[in-house]
Amino acid sequence: MKISNSAVPVYTVSGSEARPLPEWLVRRRKRSLKNDAAFASRVELLQDFAFDEASQCVRVSEDGDWVMSTGTYKPQIHVHYLPHLSLSFARHTSSLNHTFRLLSGDYTKSIHLQSDRLLEFHTAGGLHYATRIPRYGRDLIYDRRSAECLVPAVGVNADGLGECYRLNLEVGRFMRSYDIDVGGDDVAAASGTLQGGIGAGAVNTGAIAQDSHNLLAFGTSLGTVEFWDPRSRNRVGILSAPPDAFEGRAEISAMTYHRSGLELAVGNSNGLVHLYDLRSPQPLLKKDQGYGFPIKNIIYLDSSTSTRAQTAEPKILTADKRIIKIWDPRDGAAWTSVEPAVDLNHVEWVTDSGMLLTANEGKQQHSFFIPQLGPAPKWCAFLDNIVEEMAEDPNDPNAFGKGSVGEVYDNFKFLTMPQLQQLNLDHLVGTTSLLRPYMHGYFVAQKLYEEARLISNPDLWQEQRAKSIADKINKERESRIRGNKKVAVKVNRKLAEKILEKQDKEERRRAKRVLKKGGDDDVDVQQAPAVGEPEAEKKTSGGILNDPRFARLFEDEDFEVDEHSHEFQALNPSTKIPKGLTAAEQEEIEPRKGSSDEESSDSEAELVRPVKKQQNDDNNRISSSSYRKAGHRSQRGPEMVVSSSNARKAGPARDKTFGARVSKLKDRAPTANRNTTTVVGEREITFAPEKKQKKRPDDASGQRHDRTKDKARRSASNNAFRGM
Numbered sequence: 001m002k003i004s005n006s007a008v009p010v011y012t013v014s015g016s017e018a019r020p021l022p023e024w025l026v027r028r029r030k031r032s033l034k035n036d037a038a039f040a041s042r043v044e045l046l047q048d049f050a051f052d053e054a055s056q057c058v059r060v061s062e063d064g065d066w067v068m069s070t071g072t073y074k075p076q077i078h079v080h081y082l083p084h085l086s087l088s089f090a091r092h093t094s095s096l097n098h099t100f101r102l103l104s105g106d107y108t109k110s111i112h113l114q115s116d117r118l119l120e121f122h123t124a125g126g127l128h129y130a131t132r133i134p135r136y137g138r139d140l141i142y143d144r145r146s147a148e149c150l151v152p153a154v155g156v157n158a159d160g161l162g163e164c165y166r167l168n169l170e171v172g173r174f175m176r177s178y179d180i181d182v183g184g185d186d187v188a189a190a191s192g193t194l195q196g197g198i199g200a201g202a203v204n205t206g207a208i209a210q211d212s213h214n215l216l217a218f219g220t221s222l223g224t225v226e227f228w229d230p231r232s233r234n235r236v237g238i239l240s241a242p243p244d245a246f247e248g249r250a251e252i253s254a255m256t257y258h259r260s261g262l263e264l265a266v267g268n269s270n271g272l273v274h275l276y277d278l279r280s281p282q283p284l285l286k287k288d289q290g291y292g293f294p295i296k297n298i299i300y301l302d303s304s305t306s307t308r309a310q311t312a313e314p315k316i317l318t319a320d321k322r323i324i325k326i327w328d329p330r331d332g333a334a335w336t337s338v339e340p341a342v343d344l345n346h347v348e349w350v351t352d353s354g355m356l357l358t359a360n361e362g363k364q365q366h367s368f369f370i371p372q373l374g375p376a377p378k379w380c381a382f383l384d385n386i387v388e389e390m391a392e393d394p395n396d397p398n399a400f401g402k403g404s405v406g407e408v409y410d411n412f413k414f415l416t417m418p419q420l421q422q423l424n425l426d427h428l429v430g431t432t433s434l435l436r437p438y439m440h441g442y443f444v445a446q447k448l449y450e451e452a453r454l455i456s457n458p459d460l461w462q463e464q465r466a467k468s469i470a471d472k473i474n475k476e477r478e479s480r481i482r483g484n485k486k487v488a489v490k491v492n493r494k495l496a497e498k499i500l501e502k503q504d505k506e507e508r509r510r511a512k513r514v515l516k517k518g519g520d521d522d523v524d525v526q527q528a529p530a531v532g533e534p535e536a537e538k539k540t541s542g543g544i545l546n547d548p549r550f551a552r553l554f555e556d557e558d559f560e561v562d563e564h565s566h567e568f569q570a571l572n573p574s575t576k577i578p579k580g581l582t583a584a585e586q587e588e589i590e591p592r593k594g595s596s597d598e599e600s601s602d603s604e605a606e607l608v609r610p611v612k613k614q615q616n617d618d619n620n621r622i623s624s625s626s627y628r629k630a631g632h633r634s635q636r637g638p639e640m641v642v643s644s645s646n647a648r649k650a651g652p653a654r655d656k657t658f659g660a661r662v663s664k665l666k667d668r669a670p671t672a673n674r675n676t677t678t679v680v681g682e683r684e685i686t687f688a689p690e691k692k693q694k695k696r697p698d699d700a701s702g703q704r705h706d707r708t709k710d711k712a713r714r715s716a717s718n719n720a721f722r723g724m
Contacts, residue, residue, distance in 0.1 A: 008336035008372050011387060014045045015340065015358075015366030045367050045380060046080050048087040055359035057099050057346045064351070064377065066107040069359060070097035077122070079107050082379035091126065099346075101142045101149075103169075111149055113140045119151070119167065133165050139205045145214055146230055148175070152203035152218060156182060162203045164218060176233070183222040205255055212261025219252025225266060239281060241268070253294040259302050265316065265329075267295025273318050275329055287332045293320035297347045301326070303374050304352050315373070317356075319347045324356070326373070338368050353377045413449040416441040423452040474515075489545070489554035492561055496545060496554055503543045 051071030058069040066088075067080040075096045081088040088107075095116040103109040112120045117136055121129045133151055141150040151165040162182030166175040182201030206218045215236070216228040223241040228234065241250060254267040263284075264276045271289035276282075289295065301315040316329045324338040324347060342362035349356055354373035358366040369376065369383055376383035420426045420435075420442065428435050429442070436443040444452075454460055489496045544550050553559045562568060 008370065010336055010338050011369040011371075011383075012340075013355075013367045013369050013383065014049055015360075015362070015364045046082075046085055046087075048078070049080065049367070050364045051076070051078070053363065054361045055345065055365050056097055058348045058357050058359040058365065059100070059102055060348055060350055060357070061102055061107055062105045064379070067357065068100070068102065068107055068110065069365065070100060070112070071359065072096055077112075082377070085379065091122070093120070093127075098137065099140050101140050103142060111140065111142070113137050113151065119149070131167070135163075137165070138202060141206045141208055141216075143208055143214070143216075143230060144210060148230075150178075150206060150208075150216070152206050154202040155200045162201055162220065164203050164206065178216075178218070178228055178233070180218050180220060180226050181222070181224070181238075182220045204252055207255040207257050207264070209257040209261040211259050212257070215257075215261070217255055217257070217264065219255050219266065221251045223250045223252060223268060225252060225255065225264075239264075239266075239276065241274075251294075254296060254298045256298045256300065258300050263329075265298045265300070265318075267298050267318060269294040271295060271320060273298065285329065285332050287318070287327060289318060289320050289323070289325060291320060291322045293322055295320055296344065299347070299349050300329075301349060301373065317347065317349065319344055321345070324358075324368075326370075336370065340366055350377050355380070411446045412436070412443040413446050414438070414441055415444050415449070420444075423449075423456050425452055491557055491559065492554050495561060499544055 046067070049069075051069075051073075053071070053073045055069055055071035058067065060067050065082050067082060069078050069080075070076070071078070075093045077091045077093065077097070079088045079090075080086065093112070093114065095114045095118065098113045098115050100110055100112040103111060108124045110122050112122060114120060115136075117132050117134075119131050119133060119137075120127055133153065135153045135155045137151040137153050139152045141152075142148075143150060147168065147170045149167040149169065151167070153163050153165060155162070157163050157177075157179070159179065161179040164178040164180060166177055167173075168175050180203050182203060201221045204219050204221060206216065208217070209215050214230060216230055218226050218228065220226070225239040226235055227237040227239070229236050250268040250270045250272070252266060253269050256265050258264070262278055264278060265273060266276065267273045267289075271292045271294070273287040273289065273295060274283040275285040275287075277284055295318055297317070297319040299317040301317055314329055315326050315335060317324065317326050319325070321343040322339065324344070326335045326337065327333060328335060338356070340358070340360065340362075342360045344358055344360050346359040347356060348358070353375060354370040355377050356366075356368040356370070358368070360366055369387070371384070371387050375381075376387075415423070415425075417426065417429075417440075420429070425435070425444070425448075434445065434448060545554070563572075
């Protein structure tokens, strides 16, 4: 899919932008097509949507499921079934088709105007009937209310008037023709000869207001439009072209009614389109197609559906053989345009969508999709997803409104023509491959752009250096305003550092506010003390650390924070909180602090005491010094307590005799499996380790059991031979 270079994107779904290659050259280059990016990324909307040489006319059925198109050579008719996106059938004719109309809601009934003056009626099975008209027809109109086929023709009759033939399908015969003034040759008209002579005039086209008053309009070679009432078969009015529009005669080549029936769009052979209100002979608007070719199609794009991406303003489509233009009928402002490389013969709009189908001089018939005109038709709804992916990709040069054009390539710079002239690179346009044309500018290599920029502006390096220095200075201004501070206190250093860090953050915010104002002042107006405020209540520049009211907090040791205290750990959840003492533990601690004679002697006599195992995990272990002072011991194992003769404790008199001490020791049960000897004196401790002995195999306590040696043990089994 390719996109046109316009503000409103137009996606070329099918059809090449250039004339196709001949068959013999395509067969030779088939092997190289696999390396062709355009061929690999093609989207085939409809199968065999092409003719051998050119296409003449294309129309979509009312139900939206069928597309019929005619072309050459050989003259043939193609019918595509849209839900299957495939060609249903192809049918050949004896002569070239000029135009056709679908008589039914699908493809089953159609009437075709052939170039050999034949009117052919086709059904689903083939050609049903053919009849010939007296002169060559220019257009084909179908009046559904009266079931008549109207054929504007070339030349004049015996009365010197142009004719529009009427073929009534209900009756099955020709009715009286509409006689239209086409300005035939006066001599030929008077003599009643040369009815089809050169310069005799013709009725070029016609239109009918089917959705409103059903008024007929016929455009002539004189540049006039005649209005006929099909009910009375009489002329009701004539609309003449503006006298100052052109020099000479401009034929009417295309016409169409608006849905309301009050507005008529008329296109002539000089490429001008006039919009008329039927209540006024003066045109409301004049629009120039720009190329001077006859207008082939005029379509009012009135959609009954709407989407978020669709524009709600009314639009009108005009087409000649060179370009398709869509513009605003209110003021004539251009909206978008499509200009294929081949000549156009007919344009068809798929109703209530953004799809345009064309019949053109190339082999491939074109199909264009405009997302902002309407959604994709139901038979190709996948186009909406494809277009959305293309539009959201910032690296896609066909994306619209999502990314800048300079980001398409990494090492290229996008420059317009005025920028190239400023850098003195305009002489490279069209002479070298260093400039890659894209849309309204060129892609230039980044290295070449930098060199050209430096040559055109020699002082550029000084400007760049001054800019870098200014950026570096601005980066350091914040640190200059904030300054560096050191903590110099005797006690509570961690508290002082915490307070200083908080003050530092506040000064950073103040420095940013000062930099935003563009100044280097150290005083913030918002933080200045109020007028009349006492000096003791004013905020000092140094904060709490330099406040004399809190000076002793960081100098006197009496105000030192004990981080191991229970109160500090309870207020700071990050530290370990000691477990609270139970009532039983508190009662156990209080007697230890007393002066009981019995417990003091027991404390000296006991050397090793086992400690109860705690049921809590390692996170709840108590290891603080205050907890040890309370009388608890650690969990690492039995604690060794050594008595000293030099240490004296307050309390009652001890037993001085050795016999008194031994008598007390006998009352206590000896410790199991432990041989210890204690000498009271200069802190001497001796241990008598137990010797390890090897166990004998015949030991009864061993792991080996022999039932023959153990006679006293009875066997659980009554088998007397079991132990033999």
